[in-house]
Every structure is written in structure tokens, then in C-alpha cells.
Amino acid sequence: MSLLFELILLVIPVIILSWVIPSKWVLGMQVFFCGLFLLYKSPLSFIILGAISISNFYWLQHPKIPKKVKLIGSVLMLFVSLVFVKLYHNFQENWLIPLGMSYYIFKNIHFTIETYLGNIKKDSLLLYLAYNFFLPVIIIGPINRYPEFVKDWHRRRFNTSYLSQGFERILFGIAKIFILGNYIFTYKVEVYLSSLPDKYIWLKTYFESIRFVLNAYFQFAGYSDVAIGLALLMGYRINENFNNPFWASNMRDFWSRYHMSLSSFCKDYIYNPIASYYRKPTIGIIATMLIISLWHQIGFQYLVWGIFQAIGIYAVGLVSIPKDNRFIAMFGRVYVLNFFALSSILISENSMEEALTKYAILINFF
Amino acid sequence: MNIVELFEKARLLGDKEFAILENEEKISYAEVLLSANKLSNFFFDLGLVEEDNIVLSSKSKKVIAIISIAAYRYGLSVVLIDNHSKKERVKSILDSSCPKISIIDEELVDNWDLANYKHLVIKPEEKQKSSTFKKLFSKPPAKPEMEESTISYPTCLNKYAGFEPKFPEIINENSIAYILYTSGSTSEPKGVMITYGNLFSHLETLQKVYQMNASTRILNVLNLFHSDGINQGPMLAFYCGATWVSPFKLDTTQLDNFYYSIYKYSITHAFVVPTLLAFFEKLHTGYEDSFHTADFKFLISVAAQLNERLWQSVMDIFKVRIVNVYGLTETVTGSLYCGPDDALFKVGTIGKPIDCELKIINDAGVELGENAAGELLIKGSHVMKGYYNNAQATTEVIQQGWLYTGDIAIKDFEGFYKIIGRKKSMINSGGFRIQPEEIEEVLMRMPEIEFCKVIGVEDSILIEKMLAFVQLKDHQSMDETDCFKFLRSNLEPEKIPSQIYFVSDFERGLSGKIMIDPIKKLVSQNQFSDVNKFGSNLETIIQIAAQTFKVKKEEITALSSSSNLAGWDSLNNFIFITGLEEQFKIQFTTAEIMSMKNIQNIDTILSKKLSNA
Numbered sequence: 001m002s003l004l005f006e007l008i009l010l011v012i013p014v015i016i017l018s019w020v021i022p023s024k025w026v027l028g029m030q031v032f033f034c035g036l037f038l039l040y041k042s043p044l045s046f047i048i049l050g051a052i053s054i055s056n057f058y059w060l061q062h063p064k065i066p067k068k069v070k071l072i073g074s075v076l077m078l079f080v081s082l083v084f085v086k087l088y089h090n091f092q093e094n095w096l097i098p099l100g101m102s103y104y105i106f107k108n109i110h111f112t113i114e115t116y117l118g119n120i121k122k123d124s125l126l127l128y129l130a131y132n133f134f135l136p137v138i139i140i141g142p143i144n145r146y147p148e149f150v151k152d153w154h155r156r157r158f159n160t161s162y163l164s165q166g167f168e169r170i171l172f173g174i175a176k177i178f179i180l181g182n183y184i185f186t187y188k189v190e191v192y193l194s195s196l197p198d199k200y201i202w203l204k205t206y207f208e209s210i211r212f213v214l215n216a217y218f219q220f221a222g223y224s225d226v227a228i229g230l231a232l233l234m235g236y237r238i239n240e241n242f243n244n245p246f247w248a249s250n251m252r253d254f255w256s257r258y259h260m261s262l263s264s265f266c267k268d269y270i271y272n273p274i275a276s277y278y279r280k281p282t283i284g285i286i287a288t289m290l291i292i293s294l295w296h297q298i299g300f301q302y303l304v305w306g307i308f309q310a311i312g313i314y315a316v317g318l319v320s321i322p323k324d325n326r327f328i329a330m331f332g333r334v335y336v337l338n339f340f341a342l343s344s345i346l347i348s349e350n351s352m353e354e355a356l357t358k359y360a361i362l363i364n365f366f
Numbered sequence: 367m368n369i370v371e372l373f374e375k376a377r378l379l380g381d382k383e384f385a386i387l388e389n390e391e392k393i394s395y396a397e398v399l400l401s402a403n404k405l406s407n408f409f410f411d412l413g414l415v416e417e418d419n420i421v422l423s424s425k426s427k428k429v430i431a432i433i434s435i436a437a438y439r440y441g442l443s444v445v446l447i448d449n450h451s452k453k454e455r456v457k458s459i460l461d462s463s464c465p466k467i468s469i470i471d472e473e474l475v476d477n478w479d480l481a482n483y484k485h486l487v488i489k490p491e492e493k494q495k496s497s498t499f500k501k502l503f504s505k506p507p508a509k510p511e512m513e514e515s516t517i518s519y520p521t522c523l524n525k526y527a528g529f530e531p532k533f534p535e536i537i538n539e540n541s542i543a544y545i546l547y548t549s550g551s552t553s554e555p556k557g558v559m560i561t562y563g564n565l566f567s568h569l570e571t572l573q574k575v576y577q578m579n580a581s582t583r584i585l586n587v588l589n590l591f592h593s594d595g596i597n598q599g600p601m602l603a604f605y606c607g608a609t610w611v612s613p614f615k616l617d618t619t620q621l622d623n624f625y626y627s628i629y630k631y632s633i634t635h636a637f638v639v640p641t642l643l644a645f646f647e648k649l650h651t652g653y654e655d656s657f658h659t660a661d662f663k664f665l666i667s668v669a670a671q672l673n674e675r676l677w678q679s680v681m682d683i684f685k686v687r688i689v690n691v692y693g694l695t696e697t698v699t700g701s702l703y704c705g706p707d708d709a710l711f712k713v714g715t716i717g718k719p720i721d722c723e724l725k726i727i728n729d730a731g732v733e734l735g736e737n738a739a740g741e742l743l744i745k746g747s748h749v750m751k752g753y754y755n756n757a758q759a760t761t762e763v764i765q766q767g768w769l770y771t772g773d774i775a776i777k778d779f780e781g782f783y784k785i786i787g788r789k790k791s792m793i794n795s796g797g798f799r800i801q802p803e804e805i806e807e808v809l810m811r812m813p814e815i816e817f818c819k820v821i822g823v824e825d826s827i828l829i830e831k832m833l834a835f836v837q838l839k840d841h842q843s844m845d846e847t848d849c850f851k852f853l854r855s856n857l858e859p860e861k862i863p864s865q866i867y868f869v870s871d872f873e874r875g876l877s878g879k880i881m882i883d884p885i886k887k888l889v890s891q892n893q894f895s896d897v898n899k900f901g902s903n904l905e906t907i908i909q910i911a912a913q914t915f916k917v918k919k920e921e922i923t924a925l926s927s928s929s930n931l932a933g934w935d936s937l938n939n940f941i942f943i944t945g946l947e948e949q950f951k952i953q954f955t956t957a958e959i960m961s962m963k964n965i966q967n968i969d970t971i972l973s974k975k976l977s978n979a
Contacts, residue, residue: 117957154623161660267936276960281940
């Protein structure tokens, strides 16, 4: 929580300065303040992000290295550094916490692939650094895209409607985090559920799983709202991260509405290349969901959770459901909430054993 | 409103932005008026009087705009010459217009060999770029020599600070405001004379049609030495008390700047030429929302005929209305307007006339009715006075107040006009109206050439591209590159033909004139074979897409993509691609699949793949 407030406190001077100082200094100022924040909160992140940004930029710029070698070299470097830090982070009892690394590694992979595909032509180190050191999204995303960032930078002007939208989003975000997330789904519901007598153990376990995913959703969507709002105050529009995911009527639809910046990243850079390479969409779905799960945390529970999500998506193609039927749509929404909540027991518990115990309680009902 | 009233109105605007130019340079109305005041004293000291011709040429948009406005207020006749013009052409214009003074960039004095003509050199005042530290501790810069300050612009104005303006009280409506030399033969340049009455009555029409007011912000980066650049940019903004935005040079490699500017500068109206729209159509991915701002009203296409397919396609891509304007340099800028109102709007036409009369006549001079093709004639207060010192050319095009446009038009049952051909040999390439005789004249100066013919053929980018056909003298040989080199040194870049073909003989008519139709037929046959090679798979792609995404074929266009077509999700995308692979017996690479953004783009990738196979 304090991280959020520290971020907001630091963003305030950045917002003011970005409209006061001459535009030629704005990008440099943004990089400076974001670097300062990283140095203060996580010097390791500052070193990793700085090193990755500069080395990746010059590697991709190198005139003599073949395009394919640049692509493979860059993606490998980024992927290995992410896996290494994630594993190290688990093994070393959390003393090493690179802030937002999963986000900026994916942002850099996106940059590398788009450069390879020829969609990023005008390179500028300052713009690239500003994209990487972009304060609003540095902690928890969304994974914004480079061409959009560049476009907004060039279009940028003081706009009162952005200002009011920005404040509104920040307010919504804070309300989602504190009122819905912290107060209702963390405090009130948890207290109520723990007060239930043991004879309602099934009900307690079931609603706990629902509480877990709704809390996670409101917290995460709240942070995304704050990030989007802060970016708007600086004159940038960044992509939405959630679009009423629990209004989806099947799991494929759900994953196109939940953590959209990650799922669209995975669709573009994991599903499409893998499915087209093997000519098998199923392999694409499995690979995508595995990456999404391991992106959260490298571990067996997340791996199984990812497989569950892949099955949920794959199952959509097996059943032919008539469209525009309100009853079926409503039933689908109930199914989506339950599927996601029940499968997420795998990641809400500390160990696989505890998760299996929860499943045993739920199955015993029948 | 006339120029005198406009100056009164501009006084009330004070520090309001009149223009935003390169490097974010802003010019206020107050600055324009102050410069005009000083310039009036300068003109007075030079002994200039109303209707005296002055030549103006500079690469600085600011200088062109300010001096033009100031000269109009003083009642002078401005002769604008493109700073890229070649020496021969400039000489013929100077000989024709006999200016009292030429106000030009320093390098043009040598380039155009003007040392013997009376001239004032433009030397922009260089801003000191030193740091604050240096400014504090360095010696103050030495004051320029008095002589220097009197011979260059704008330093020559410094001595007039605080002087009362020396403007005439009224400007005669029939006086010539400007003379714009159109493409013509060097021996007989055609200077279009536009009077003050023509100019300001037309600006009134433009303001009314485009619905402009003081909050309007016009993006116009077109060449200021052409009527659409100067009149629909700084002059129209000045007339409306609006802001003219021209922050970059028109360059198709900088297309993104155009898109960015719409939002960045809160643009309300943007002027384009069809060639620019052709680039919009090709390079739009990621920029489709460029015109979706609270301020933006519409794009205005000027200077050339707008192809119906291109027009609709760009409107579909960007979801923005494109107003098509038909006019000639001889009618200031426009005469017929297709849009912006629904009552005037019909894609594929040039709309309806505003503030002028039209008629269509046949070869016998008889006025025609609806749906009959004939030459389009225009009459109105904006029609030019004539060609400067060229009574014969004037009589050829203006008879009893009617301007003979040389364009073949029809009028439909709803009153919309459409251009279907051209009577004159004029070529409109990339928005530039070019007289082929001018290029032929230059080519014929080459000793190796016996005969030549320059024609215009349809082109997807330039709308019309120029092709030169050359017949060499017996026993002469010449390289194509030599020919281009010669043309480049004698003609402006836009007048260089796209290709030069060497022919052994020309087919001629009974009078001995070279016949154009056989040449065009030959060219079109070659072009069609090119077209067939490219993009012929579109129909099959759309058919497979319709089957895969379970939508009607009619719902799919070349611009359909996963973001705007129902059923095109990531799984179906894969099925669609494998369907294409099976149909065309090819296999796309992963990189190719990842590059596929829409149907058009898939067609391009597929065509390349098939041509390589």
C-alpha cells in the first residue's frame, strides 16, 4: 500500500513538471524521476532495467548482426534473465525483489519482436528509455505497447478532459483497492466467513475461493485504474487492462477481458507464433497459458493452474453454444466465475497439499 | 470583408496565435500587424505605390505569410515564385512581371543570377543559442553595421520601430493582389491575375462553406507558392481570425507527423491533396484514430481530382469525412464543393457550386442539360482578371465573363457535377498542374532529340504520372540517365517525368500532330499486366475469410481485421491462415503470420509469396 502512495507522491512533481518545462526536456525528466524511484525502492531493478534497456537497444541497432540473430539473442537474454531472477527470488527467501520485472521484460520482448517484424522503424534511445522508465506502469503494469507510447508522446498536449478522466480513474482505482478489495473482500467477508461454524465448512471453503478471485480482481483492476489515471495526467493514454471479465460467458472470452495487456501480449507473441509454427492451435493455447501462469510465479501450483485455464479455453471450441440466448449467457457467467474461482484454489493456497485438502472438502459435499 | 476591415478585426485579436510553424515557432496577430506597419514604411521609402509588382520568394513560411499580408494591406501586387524554381523560368517570370523589387532568400540571388535586378535579401535573424552562463559572462554582441541593417529583411525594418503605418485608406477592389505563374512554356509564361475583389470574396465563400470561425485551427502544410497553400493556409486563417498550423514540410516519409498534429494542435480542418490521401491509405496501421478528436471536423482535398475508390477507402479507414474541392488557380482556389454538408456531399463527384454560376457546353457552344458531357464553364466574383500581359491567352479562356475550364463535366439529376475528362493537355501530377508542353520544350533543347511527347497516365499514388516519349535524331544515341540529368537541371522536381521511353517513330494524325491515344493505349496495356500480378487474390482471400469467420462476403473489405470483423478471433485466425495455405499450396513463415494485420496486408504478403514461389 505504501508503495502505491509513494508512487503517487513522486508522480505529482513529474506531472507538474511535464507541463511546465520545455517539451524537449520532458522525456529526460520522466526517465530521471522513474530511475530515482527505482533506485530508492529497488536499486537492483534500476540496474537490471538500465542494463537491459541500453544493451537491448544497441544490440537491436547493430548494423552488422543478422536480424534473426538479433531476435533470438535479445529474446533469449530477456527470457533467461527473467527466469533466473524469478527462481533466485524464490530460493533466496525474498531478499531480492526486482520491482515490476515481469512487466518490463515483457515490454522489452514486445519491442524486440516488433523491431524484428519491421513495425518499429524510428528508434530513439531516449524514447526507448522513457518507455521502459515510465513511472505510472513500473510496478504493476499494464504492459503498454511501444508504438502507442510513441504515438501519444508525439500527440501530447495539455488536455483538460484527460485531466478530469485521469482524476476519475485514480479515484475509481483507489475505491476498488480500498473499499471493495481491502475493506469488503479482505476484511468484512473474511471476518464473516471465519465466523461461520465448522458445520458450514463446505460453504466457507467455496465462498473463500470466490472471495479470493474477486479480491484479486478488485485490487489488480484498482492498481491498473491508478496507473491509467496517472498516465492520463501526464498526457498519455495506456491500454485498458480489464473489461468486466466476470461478464464473460466462456473462458476464452474471460481471458480476452482479464489482464488484457498480458493476454493480448501472449496472443501476439506466444500463441500466434507457436500455433502457426506447429500448425496446431492446441499447442498454442497450452503454451500461452503456461507462460501466463509461470509469469506470475515459477512453481508447480501455477503450472497446474495454467493447464486448467488452457483446458477451460480449449473446451469452448468443443461445445457449440447458441449465441444471443440470455439464459445461456447468464449461466455462462456463473460458470466462468466458478471455474476461475475453483481453479484458483491451486494458487491461493500455500502448498499443493493444502489446495488438495480444499478440493477434498468441496468434493465431499457430493 | 476587405483587407482594410480585416486589419481592423485583427487588431482586436492581439496576442492570439496567427500561426504555429516549424520548431513550435508561434506568430501572434499583434506580430503580424507590427511587421505590416513597419513594412508599409519600408515600401513607402522605396517609393512603391498601389499595384506595383513585387516578387517574393523564400523558404521561410513566416516571411512569405507576413510579407504577403503586409503587401496586400499596402495595395501591392505580389508575384510569388517557388524558391525551387529554375533560373530560366524565374528569368521569364521576371521579364514578364517587371517587379519594382524582389524580396528573396540570400542564396537565390546567385542561384537565379539576380545581382542586376533590384532586390532585398531575406536573412532570418539568428537567435543566440548560447547557455545562460555564457550569456551572463560573454561580451555583448557588437551592433550590426548600419549598412547591413538596411539591406536585409527583417533587420531593415528595425529603424521603423514606433513609426505610424503608411497604409492607403482604401484598396481598389480591381487592383491586382497577386500574380501566380502557372506551368506554361518559358517563352509565354501565364501569370494568373487575382484582384483584391477576387481574393477576398473567395475567402468569404471558403469561410462560409468550411464553417470556419475564430476558434478554427487549420492544418495546411501545402506549398505556399501554390494557390491552395497560401490562400487556404495563412490567408484563410487571417480572414477568419483563426490559427494556421504548418509545423513541418509536406513529406511522405514524415506522414506520422501529419497524424500526430491533428490531436497535438487541436486541428479542426486539415488540407490534403489526393496524393497524400493515397499515402494515408497505404500507411495507416495504428493511426486510424488520428482524426477522432473532439475538435476535428473534416479533411479537405484540393488541387487534383479525387479518385472515388481512394476517397471512400480513406474515409472508411479513418472514419472521417473528406470534402472534395474543385477549382483552378484561375478561380483563386475553389468553385465547387463536395461537402461538408450532406446536401453538398456525394462521393465520386465534385459537389455543387457555391457563390458562382456554372454551365456545361458542347463544342458548338450550346448549353447542355443533365447527364450530357461538355466543357465546364464558371462565372463568379472569384474568377481571375486574366493572364498578366497576355491578352491572347486571356481571351482564349475568358469570354463574356465565363471561364472555360478545359475540363469535361456532367451534371447529374441531383445537381451534382462530375469531371469525366479534360480538354486541355494539362497533367495533374501529385497535386501539381503541369503543362506537358513545358517539359517538351526543355526536352527539345537537347540536340539529340528529334521529337518528343509527354503524356499523363493514371497512377495510384500521383493520381496522374508523367511519361516522356522521345524519338532521337538519326545516328544519335542517348542514355536515359543523361536525359533525366538534363531535365533535373532545367525543371522543378515535380515536373520531372516518372519514366522516359525511347521510340523509333510516333503515330501521327492527318495534320501531322503526334497522336496521344495510341501511346496511352500501349502504356495502359502494360500497366494492366502489372495490376493483374498484384492483388488478384483478394477475392479468394475474402471468400475463405467469409467461410472461416461465418460472415457474409459483403461484410468483408480489404481493411477488415481482427479488431473490426466479428468471428476473427485468434483461433479462427489460425484456421483462416491454414485455409489460405491449402488453397494456394504455400506455407507462411511464423514471421509472415505475425505480420498479418488485415485482409489487404494478407493479400500483399500472399502476392509476394506467390511471386517468389
